[in-house]
Amino acid sequence: MAKLLIIVISLFTCVSFLHDPIHRYLIDDDEEQRTWCMVHFTPSIEIFNSFINIFHFIVPFGLKLISAMSIIGSIATRRASVKKQNSYMEHIKMQFRKHKHLIISSSCLVILAMPRLIIYFASECMKSAREPLIFLIGYFV
Template sequence: MYRDLYDDYEENRIWCVTHYSKFIQTYNSTIIFIHFLIPLLINFFSAVFIIIMTARQHNTSNSKLTFYQQLIKQLKEHKPILISSILVVILSLPRLIISLLTTCMKSSSKPLLYLIGYFISFLPSMLMLFIFVLTSDLYFKQFKESIKSCFKRRQ
C-alpha cells in the first residue's frame, strides 16, 4: 500500500490517492461479493425451500392435488417471499457496483449521479418493512395487530 499526492490546478487542490496491492484489491472484491451474495442466496433459497417443503407436506396430506399442482398453489401463495428476495437483489446492486469502483472521479464531475447511486444503495435496508412485511398477508396481519396493541397501551 502506498500513497501519491496529485496537484489539481483546475480546482486548486491536492489529492491524496491510496494505491493497494493486487492481492488486497482482490481480497476486498472477494469480501464484497461474499457479503453481497451469501445473504441474498440464503434468502432466496430458503424461500424456495419453504415453498417446496410446504407443497410436499400438503401433497402428502392432501391426495386430491398432484405435487406439481400443490407447488403452483404454494408459489402463488408465497409469491411475496420470492418477489421480496428479488427486490432486495435489485436494490442492492447499486451498492455493489459503487463499492467495486476503484477509479477516482473529479468532485465536480456528475456528483448528483454518484450521490443518488449512494443513497439508492440504502434502499433495501430502509424498505424492509415494505418489501417483506407489507407484501405478505400473514406478516401484514401481525403488523397491524402489533400497531393496535401499541396504541392501546398508550391510552
C-alpha cells in the same frame, strides 16, 4: 438463535471490511482547498476486497432464495401428504402463487444491490463536485 445470528453476522460484516479504513489516508490539496480521501490496496488486498464485495452481494441473495424455496417446498410436501386429491406439483404451484412475495423480495435485493456492485467495479478516480451531497445521497439510496 436469531439474536446470536444477528450478532455473528454483524461482527462478520464489520471484520470483513476492516481492511478498508486501514488502507485509507488523507491528502490535503492546497490548490483546490480540499482534502482528498485516498485508498491504496496491495494486489492481494485488492483481490480480497473484490471477493468480499461479491460475497456480500451473492450470499444474502442466495440465503434468501434458498430459504424461500425451502419454505415453499416444505409447505407443499406437508399439504400433499394431507390433501391427496392434488398432486405434489399442483401443491408446489399453489405455494409459489401464495408465497411469490418471498421470491420477489430476494429479486429486489439483487436489483437494489446491483448498482453498488457496478459502481465498485466500474468506478475510477474523478474530480468530484464542490457539493458532494447529491453523490452521497445517491450512494446511500
